[in-house]
Amino acid sequence: AQKVTQAQTEISVVEKEDVTLDCVYETRDTTYYLFWYKQPPSGELVFLIRRNSFDEQNEISGRYSWNFQKSTSSFNFTITASQVVDSAVYFCALSSMDSNYQLIWGAGTKLIIKP
């Protein structure tokens, strides 16, 4: 069975602090894809990143970085120097051929950045 766990229900930090959102996944497929989406209060889901299972290189995009560790089945997301506009619910998701590329979603982490 495939599963995505985001153990942090809610995180609150003060602006400019760094924050890491955890994501742990389970799958028996050897080829799979991991995603992060952002859902701001407006409600629209915004695609942030996709990572293939065969590419363990970490990625940095501006203040965002992602740490993919197959050994621990984790795909964590770090925001450096957080800003109030980063406040949103962040979802981690998994897809693979076994799921017909349907997204298996974590429960989401609500991130609150206080000014």
Place this chain on the structure above:
Amino acid sequence: DTGVSQDPRHKITKRGQNVTFRCDPISEHNRLYWYRQTLGQGPEFLTYFQNEAQLEKSRLLSDRFSAERPKGSFSTLEIQRTEQGDSAMYLCASSHINEQFFGPGTRLTVL
């Protein structure tokens, strides 16, 4: 704008009425997905199409729900005899292979 669009953005209806939502995917995407999301939860998969073929339906999709994608382009999701429990955000997404890009959603309120 070449993103996924959904219409209407908001729908308020009375219990027992039928409602229909429309989704226009990104033009070159052959896969189209429908999800439902309630407050504080992640999206729940409802159904998906590859071109015009509906390839999978969730058990969440009761007989009152039907979806079509007649020419492999836009899709409609109809809910018949709406119930208060149908109140949710209905999300549409499209993809070529992997990354799903989402529309803004249709928020349904059943009174």
